Amino acid sequence: MTSCTELWVDKSDFRKTRVVTDELRGVEEGEILVAIDKFGLTANNVTYAVMGDAIGYWKFYPAPDNWGKVTVWGCANVIESRCKDIEVGERLYGFFSMSSHAILQPGKIRRDNFRDIAPHRKELPGSALYSNYRRTQREPEIVQQFENERCLLFPLMATGYVLYDYLVDNDCFGAKQIIIGSVSSKTGFSLATLLHDDPLVSAKVIGLTSERNKGFVEALGCCDQIVIYGSESGIAPDLPAAYIDMAGDAKLTQTLHNHLRDNMVESAMVGASHWEDGGSMGELPGAKPTLFFAPAQIAKRDKEWGAGELTAKAMQATMTISERAKRHMQIEWSLGAEAVQQSWHNLLDNKVPGSTGIMASLLAQQE
């Protein structure tokens, strides 16, 4: 029997948490048991909880009663296999929960990936992304070396890349300034970096952030102008603007739309790092704020460029941007249940500066 440690979160009160250590059920025919030795923790994982019911993230790793298992991106070793095509010792990257172990049911097994085809996942959204597990030893050596970056940065920087591609693909909607909300987030600064570095993008890159993250954003050198929350009047109201919002702060969106009025030519809702500041925005002047749907842009490019081409470019961009950003960032390891629990609370309470990346493990507790 394998003892499994997990961090559960109350679905109605994310600050209420519970560490659960229990014996795992036996591995059945066709299944594998994996030990998750690392995963990344960022504001994106808080958003997975916020959107747990609306999008269905809670359903990937079900928990009893009103408890939820927050999903994370991590790496794991196969420690037991009753699946003839997956061997013990294989290394995996994919979508797990804050847990030391998981049982998966591999299907559609290919050389370098498989799908978890467990029955409860059948109806879940985005299975091509969230139920796809990479068999990383089959990948190029160079990709294998970026394991921490992959857990902590890739899901976010890949979105940054897709957003960049979406803007470029649409001639930036005619905007002369691109405003990025929560620019100190990994998703935000990767988008800013890509736009800022592209000589073909003439629009000014404006990053919105809080006072305490200003220094970090300055050091990254990815913005033409940094605007602190509350000082939005410093943005030129007479130039067409696109707002790419990682903050999800309803009042901030209202302020920007009312300031730019018809000059707000695009308004994309991407994230909610300010997860407690959402809410109704009412009718706003300018372009209607619209939920950004990354899979639509990926599908478009897969058709135009060939399947997987956009993802490969995003991976390359992640390696380049993270190599540069690393000089200004620290990775902090949260090892064991108490530390992971504390990090979860720190994320909720905005106590993790943009310059810090949290890597976590619940396996450590047990070793």
Ligand SMILES: NC(=O)c1ccc[n+]([C@@H]2O[C@H](COP(=O)([O-])OP(=O)(O)OC[C@H]3O[C@@H](n4cnc5c(N)ncnc54)[C@H](OP(=O)(O)O)[C@@H]3O)[C@@H](O)[C@H]2O)c1
């Ligand atoms: N739609 C998609 O496909 C998609 C994909 C990836 C990410 N996203 C979203 O983009 C957002 C950023 O994700 P990330 O993982 O890149 O973030 P991250 O790097 O963890 O972001 C850190 C920054 O977010 C702000 N922040 C974090 N926690 C906060 C809190 N409790 N209250 C207020 N501000 C807080 C702060 O920035 P400032 O001071 O600069 O505001 C902080 O520096 C998330 O909401 C995520 O879900 C969406």
